[in-house]
Amino acid sequence: MKKREEPKEEDEDEIVCLDESFFINDDYELTTFTFGSQVLQLFCLQSASTDFDLTGQLVWPGAIIMNNYLSKNTDMLQGCSIIELGSGVGITGILCRRFCRQILLTDHNDEVLKILNKNIELHATSESPTTCSGLAAEKLEWGNDDHLSQISEQYSGGFDLVLGADIYILDILSFPSNIYLTYFYLNCCKFILAYVSRTKIMDVLVIDEAVKHGMQVNEVQGTRSVVGNHEGVIYEITLP
C-alpha cells in the first residue's frame, strides 16, 4: 500500500489563514446613555461580532439593568473597592467610579481591552471625582489562576464587591462554574450579577451551580425588567 506523504514545509507555507484582525470593526461611536440622573458617554459599537468573542465591543441589556439598579442604589458603592468581570466597553465600572473608592475593570479579550482603555482614558480626563482614586483595566480570564494571582498581588487590600453584567453569553459550557470559581478566589463577600435570561437551562444552572458551590442567591426585589426583548434580573450572590 502506498504510504501517505506528510506535507512538506513549503506546502505548509502555502496554507492561507485569516486572522482576527481581518474581521475587526473598530469604528466606535461616542454614545450617550442615561441611567436615572446619571448621564454617561462612551465609545462603543452598535452591533457586535460573536466571532473571536468580540461581544464586549457594545453595551448589553445586562449592563442597562445593572446600571439602572446601581444608579438607584449608589449608597452601597460609597467607599467600596470593586472589581468587574467581563467589563466590555466599561459602562458599569465607569458609572461606579463616580461613587466608589477604587474600581478595577477586567476582560479577557485583547481587542475589547483596547476600547475599554480608550473609554477609561476618556473619563480620566473628562471627570475628576474626589471619591475615587483608581479606575484601571486588567486582563482577566475567568478561572485563570495566573491572572487572578497577579490581580491579588497588585490589589492586596482585596475587593468589597464583584460585579458582572451579561457575562456568560458564549461560555455556555464553563459558565457559571468559572465565574463562581473566580468569585471564590477573590474572597469577596458579595457578587452582584445582572442576569439576562436567554436559555432555560442557563436560568437553572446559574442558581444550581451557585448553591453547589455553597453560595446563596437572592433575587433583588423590583429589579426584574425587560430591555429590548430580553428579561433580566439582579441577583445578589453571597458566600456564607
Ligand SMILES: C[S@@+](CC[C@H](N)C(=O)[O-])C[C@H]1O[C@@H](n2cnc3c(N)ncnc32)[C@H](O)[C@@H]1O
Ligand atoms: C456579553 S458581553 C457583556 C459586556 C458588558 N458587561 C455589558 O453588559 O455590556 C460579555 C463580556 O465578557 C467577556 N468574556 C467572555 N468570556 C470571558 C472569559 N472566559 N473570561 C473573561 N471575560 C470573558 C467578553 O469579552 C465580553 O466583554
